[in-house]
Amino acid sequence: MLLGKKKEKDVEIPSASLADIVFLLLIFFLVTTSIDTEKGLDLVLPPPNDQEVKIPKKNIANLFINASGEAMLDNEIVEVSQISRIIKDKLFENPLLIVSLKTHKDSDYDVYIHVLDQLKKADSKRISLAEPDEE
Amino acid sequence: MEFKKNVKIKLAIPTASMPDIIFMLLIFFMVATVMRTYSGLKVKLPDADKIQKLDVSKRHITTIWVDKDQNIVMDDITVKDVKDLRNLAYLKRADDPQLVVTLKADRLAKMGLINKVHQELRKGSALNINYAATLGGF
Numbered sequence: 001m002l003l004g005k006k007k008e009k010d011v012e013i014p015s016a017s018l019a020d021i022v023f024l025l026l027i028f029f030l031v032t033t034s035i036d037t038e039k040g041l042d043l044v045l046p047p048p049n050d051q052e053v054k055i056p057k058k059n060i061a062n063l064f065i066n067a068s069g070e071a072m073l074d075n076e077i078v079e080v081s082q083i084s085r086i087i088k089d090k091l092f093e094n095p096l097l098i099v100s101l102k103t104h105k106d107s108d109y110d111v112y113i114h115v116l117d118q119l120k121k122a123d124s125k126r127i128s129l130a131e132p133d134e135e
Numbered sequence: 136m137e138f139k140k141n142v143k144i145k146l147a148i149p150t151a152s153m154p155d156i157i158f159m160l161l162i163f164f165m166v167a168t169v170m171r172t173y174s175g176l177k178v179k180l181p182d183a184d185k186i187q188k189l190d191v192s193k194r195h196i197t198t199i200w201v202d203k204d205q206n207i208v209m210d211d212i213t214v215k216d217v218k219d220l221r222n223l224a225y226l227k228r229a230d231d232p233q234l235v236v237t238l239k240a241d242r243l244a245k246m247g248l249i250n251k252v253h254q255e256l257r258k259g260s261a262l263n264i265n266y267a268a269t270l271g272g273f
Contacts, residue, residue, distance in 0.1 A: 019154040026157055029164035034172075038196060038237055039186045040267040048257045065246070105247025109201075109240045110181045112249070113268055117183035129253060 041116055043127070059096045061087065063115065067106035071115060080114050087122035102130035169193040173211050176200035178241040182271035189265055195233040197224075197261075201240040205248055217251045224259030239267040 063083070064072040071080050078086060091097050099119055103112055119127055169192075178200055189196060199220070200208045207214040209223050228234050236256060240249060256264060 019157060022154060022157045022161055026161040026164065029161060029168050032170070033164050033168045038189050038193075038265070038267060039270070040189070040237060040265045041183055041186060042189075042263075042265050045253060045257045045262040045264060047262060048260060103246040103250065105245060105250070107246045108242060109244040109246060109249055110242035112246055113181040113183055113242075113266055116266065117185050117268075120183075120185035129250075 041113065041120060043116070045129075055098060059094065059098055061090055061097055061099050063099055063101045065101075065103045065107045065111055065115060067104045069108055069111040071111075080111065080118060083115060083118035084121035087119060087124050091122060091124060096126075097124070098126040098128055099124050100128045100130050173198065173208075175239065176202040176206055176208050178202050178239050179243075180239060180267050180269050181242045183266075183268040184270070186268050186270055189235055189237070191233055191235050195231055196235050196237055197227050198237045198239055198267075199252065201238065201244045201248060201252065203241040203243040205245070207248075207252070217248070217255055220252060220255040221259040224256050224261040228259060228261045234261055235263045235265055236261050237265045237267050 062072075062074055066072070069080075071078055071083060073083065073086060087097075087099060101112075101115065101119075116127075175198060197210055199214075200206075207217065207220070209220065212223065214220055214223070224236065238249070238252065253264075256262070
C-alpha cells in the first residue's frame with residue numbers, strides 16, 4: 001500500500017469560520033423564535049361520564065345568558081360588568097357557592113368570555129357549565 | 136503630573152470566548168424554538184381582563200379555531216363534523232398527557248357550537264382548556 005503510516009499529515013478542520021457559521025445559525029433561530037406566549041382564560045372541564053352531584057340549592061348561583069347577550073343571575077337581569085361584584089358578595093356570604101353558567105345556543109361567545117372574565121375577577125373557582133337546553 | 140499621555144494601554148475586548156457565547160445563545164434559541172405553526176382560521180378574539188399565560192410550553196398546546204361561520208380547525212386539520220373532535224382530542228391527549236387545548240373562537244361564534252366543542256373535548260378527555268383572549272377590559 002502506498003498509504004504508509006509514516007505519512008502523517010497535520011489534519012485539521014479549519015475552525016476560523018466556525019464563529020461565522022454559528023452566528024448564521026444563531027440569527028436563523030433568533031428570527032424563527034417567537035417568544036410571545038399564548039394568553040387566555042384557563043378552565044378545567046369536568047371529566048366525562050361524571051356522576052351528577054347533588055348540590056344544595058343554596059350553594060348554587062344560576063347565571064343565564066340569552067341570545068341577545070343579556071345575563072340573568074338568580075332570576076334578576078344584571079349588567080355583565082356588575083357580575084364580578086355581585087358574585088364577590090355572594091362568595092363572601094357563602095364560600096361554597098358554585099356558579100352554574102348556562103348559555104343559550106345562539107348567544108355570542110364574546111358575552112360568554114366576558115362573563116367568565118367577571119367570574120375570574122370575583123375569584124370564583126367553582127364554575128359549572130350547564131349544558132344548553134335542547135330545543 | 137505623573138501621568139503622561141504616551142502611557143498607552145492597549146484596549147481590546149477579548150474575542151477568544153465569543154464563539155462560546157454565541158454557541159450558548161444558539162443553543163438557547165434552538166431549544167426555545169418550536170417549528171410548527173399553523174395558520175388556523177381568521178378570528179377576532181374576544182377581550183378579557185383576567186388573562187394569564189399558559190404555564191406549559193408551546194409543545195403541549197393544541198389549538199382549535201372556531202370562526203364566525205362555524206368552521207372548526209384543529210391544528211392543521213379541518214374538522215368537518217364536531218363529533219370528529221372527540222377522536223382527535225383523544226389521540227392528542229394520549230400522546231401528551233400535559234395537553235392544553237387553546238380555543239381560539241371568534242367573538243361572534245355561537246355558544247351552541249362552543250358547547251358542543253366542550254362536550255366533545257370532555258369525551259376525548261382533553262380537559263385542560265384555555266380560551267384565547269386579548270387583554271382589554273370593556
